[in-house]
Amino acid sequence: MTTIVRLQLAAVALFALPGPAMPSFAGKLSVVATTPDLAALAREICSPACEVKALAKPTEDPHFVDAKPSHIVTLNRADVLIEGGAELEIGWLPPLLESARNSKIAAGAPGRIVASHGVQMLEIPATFDRSRGDVHPYGNPHFLLDPLNVKLIVAQMADHFAQIDLKSAELYRANLAKFNAALDAKLAEWQKQLAPYRGGKIVTYHKDFVYLAERFKLEVVETLEPKPGIAPSPAHLAKVISTMKATGARVILVQPYQNRKTAETVARQTNAVVLDIGQQPGAIKGTEGYFALMDFMVRTLATALGEKK
């Protein structure tokens, strides 16, 4: 074989590798979501015409994901990127996007979905001041726990998917209709399940269940963190304990990546129960998929609030 032929073969082999210039895998829309909850929603809307991948693991803190090089490759090949926005991913997404060099998912492109756009954010700070902790200037980014926000976001997803992938536009619209119908029925069910505990008092580790509490009329009386992103101090925990005793709050919510031991210490002194609740589908076994996750969350909360009433 001559050198030229060999070089040609090498060139052919190189271009035969999957790359962004090539159509996406098996003609499917390649959707990348920063977090598993967004990925689960995307699957509801675009299956089976898409491949959906989440960058963050369900068990890890979405604020602190490593900007691993493998994510660069994933983003390089994406047709669509769905991010939470509101600076949830500010610590890791920007350098990945810089290296991914994919204009399909550039800011403002049809392939870029920012979930927080159009969502009514809670806790937008009046002033930007880090002495109050790591407060997000655009408001609390854990908005996906409110099913109404989910409705806004899936509509946005269907809209973008249809714009990018015309041939499956009908599918996306039909999936959206199906999902919304299911969500309406479920929301009524969840509201019914939690109705007896309206005004029920809960304690969370971080300010991550604010939207859930708002929707289902629960009250977050304290967080174990004295300020967002600041580790619990003994003095603050003493205050939490006295608040819990005074208000009768007996349920503490903890995510898999948060310090359960701290919550257990507080629970022992207040006769409270520690609930393992993951915001991300799949963080806790049996919660894969959006509805499974919400069913679990509502059921667990209702049971705990019932027992500790």
Place this chain on the structure above:
Amino acid sequence: MRALIIAMTVAVLGVQQSSAQRPDSTRADSAARARADSIRIVRELEAMTAPVAAAQAQQVRTAGAYMNLGFVSLSDFGWSTERNVGSLQLGDHDPQVRGFTIPNVELALDGAVDPYFKGFSNIVYKLDKKAETGLELEEAYVLTTSLPGNLQIKGGQFFTEFGRQNTQHPHSWSFVDQPLVLNRMFGPDGLRSQGARVSWLVPTSWYTEAMVSVLNSAGGTAFSFRSDESAEIHGGVPDEREVARLQDFLLVPRIATSIDLTDTQTLLLGASAAFGPNSSGPRARTRIYGADVYWKWKSATAAQGFPFVSMQTEFLYRRYDAAERISADDPALTLSAETLSDRGFYSQVLWGIKPRYVAGLRGEFASGNEAVFDSDLRADRFRLSPNLTWYPTEFSKLRLQYNYDHRQGIGRDHSVWMQFEFLLGAHAAHKF
């Protein structure tokens, strides 16, 4: 958009109302309940849109600017058994004296220039041992955002992509001081120059990036090349050579590749080289080769990124053609032409014990071959540095480091340094 969402929701609900024909009565009941709820939901959605628009306009006004602005300040405090601290701590951002040093205050600016470029700049202030303020334009470059073919060009002045630590700013270093081998090869400020870098993200299923930089080869930050300070390397009076041919530019190729070993472990490997003219004589050249490895494990249930364990090692080797030159110490003496070969490595392990606490250990060795002159910068040197860092938040840190130093022909030294950092404004995200 918002109107569309409402329209779609209404449409969807309409579809649902007309098609909800379910056989069993409990299902019909729940569907009726859902319908009642849906109407309420639409009302809520409508009510939501007005305040959302107002709130977002507000956010744009207050939080959105066309540029991110960050400010980082590093201060050191400590003591060393070496009275002339500058002879021991050679980096420009290392502690300079027994007592207090402010070796790096950084003003970082970045943002999108337009749809085609992103712009970055780093302006550094530092106090020397006489408390004089030094100012340097550390980096100022643009990065393309939309080139085809997985290509990306960087242009301006920037830390050259050679190895791992060279591109990192002092505030993201895991130790108080610059690794010895990087100091010997790249000088006190690292390798950076003016020019352009082309990078290609290779279309493989795992991460591989190939880069090449073409840069000016002159100045203190091109220390092993056409630098006035190169007498420390070759012992002679630097030749003031100008750019005569294309080979007088500095050429820096690099390839980096990474795989996820498991769900929680990632390995990143790199190989780099730098070729260019040096100032020992009119045709003398320097070649530097480097290999770097970074491995990290992070718990699947990491809280704020902890716990983790990481290992970073860089090995560098330099062949420096020293031409026949006049000795810098004695103008009557001519040093004969020779090839100086230097090598060194550092290896550091970090253990993120629990949120906000990191323990580190770094071992380093650097050495050079026999030459016709003596230079402290080529003698064998070993340093071992354990440290402990506490991050009250992501925006501040307090570090305690001990250095055990052994310099051939000089002996042992011990140093203890404290470092404090604070950060204001935009927090630059960390690359892997």
